[in-house]
Amino acid sequence: EDKVVQSPLSLVVHEGDTVTLNCSYEVTNFRSLLWYKQEKKAPTFLFMLTSSGIEKKSGRLSSILDKKELFSILNITATQTGDSAIYLCAVWDGGGSQGNLIFGKGTKLSVKP
Amino acid sequence: NAGVMQNPRHLVRRRGQEARLRCSPMKGHSHVYWYRQLPEEGLKFMVYLQKENIIDESGMPKERFSAEFPKEGPSILRIQQVVRGDSAAYFCASSYETGPGSPLHFGNGTRLTVT
Numbered sequence: 001e002d003k004v005v006q007s008p009l010s011l012v013v014h015e016g017d018t019v020t021l022n023c024s025y026e027v028t029n030f031r032s033l034l035w036y037k038q039e040k041k042a043p044t045f046l047f048m049l050t051s052s053g054i055e056k057k058s059g060r061l062s063s064i065l066d067k068k069e070l071f072s073i074l075n076i077t078a079t080q081t082g083d084s085a086i087y088l089c090a091v092w093d094g095g096g097s098q099g100n101l102i103f104g105k106g107t108k109l110s111v112k113p
Numbered sequence: 114n115a116g117v118m119q120n121p122r123h124l125v126r127r128r129g130q131e132a133r134l135r136c137s138p139m140k141g142h143s144h145v146y147w148y149r150q151l152p153e154e155g156l157k158f159m160v161y162l163q164k165e166n167i168i169d170e171s172g173m174p175k176e177r178f179s180a181e182f183p184k185e186g187p188s189i190l191r192i193q194q195v196v197r198g199d200s201a202a203y204f205c206a207s208s209y210e211t212g213p214g215s216p217l218h219f220g221n222g223t224r225l226t227v228t
Contacts, residue, residue, distance in 0.1 A: 004155075034216055034217075036219075041221040041222065042116075042117070042204070042219040042220055042221045042222065043156070043204070043219045044219075045216045045217075045218065048216050088155065088156065090156075100146070100158045100161060100169060100171075100172070101146070101158065101217060102158065103148075103155040103156040103157070103158075104155050105153070105154060105155040106155055
């Protein structure tokens with residue numbers, strides 16, 4: 001059965017800390033891995049990764065994929081209270097006629113002032 | 114550019130009633146996906162549609178649930194004879210094309226409460 005596993009499930013840090021969120025996956029036909037940030041409403045897209053070893057970066061956030069070891073990490077440096085959210089990892093499985101985006105349960109990040 | 118629009122934001126139904134959730138994709142997007150999210154759970158895929166066609170409904174419960182995406186108008190997720198276990202947040206997402214090259218863009222969701 002396909003699965004996407006995120007760790008830790010929750011994390012509490014103080015402003016200024018650096019955090020690393022983990023996502024491992026096991027799917028039939030890996031195509032790409034995506035990270036989303038979910039606050040109260042819609043998950044918002046952060047990164048999409050298809051190739052191993054190539055870091056994607058956006059401000060204080062960065063992410064990298066390891067297709068050999070089947071995992072990805074999302075790093076957030078100099079955290080701020082506005083980074084508090086649930087971070088979702090999803091893997092696009094290309095099996096079947098169209099495939100679908102399979103989500104992990106998320107990591108709930110709380111950043112304290 | 115308007116994003117993915119879902120309505121209503123909150124919906125309360127008594128057991129046995131019908132729930133209809135609407136989703137208008139982003140302009141130019143012809144692929145629509147419905148996901149369900151329970152507390153402490155990730156987003157669970159339900160169904161993937163293109164205009165007038167259901168492409169993949171492998172995540173849909175076999176009974177009481179149906180979805181459509183007509184040629185004109187929004188996509189509709191319909192739940193008949195709702196039960197308490199249907200209470201959840203239902204998210205719609207759209208994309209320009211399907212597959213790994215096209216991230217999904219999500220709406221704000223409809224929170225269904227069954228009393």
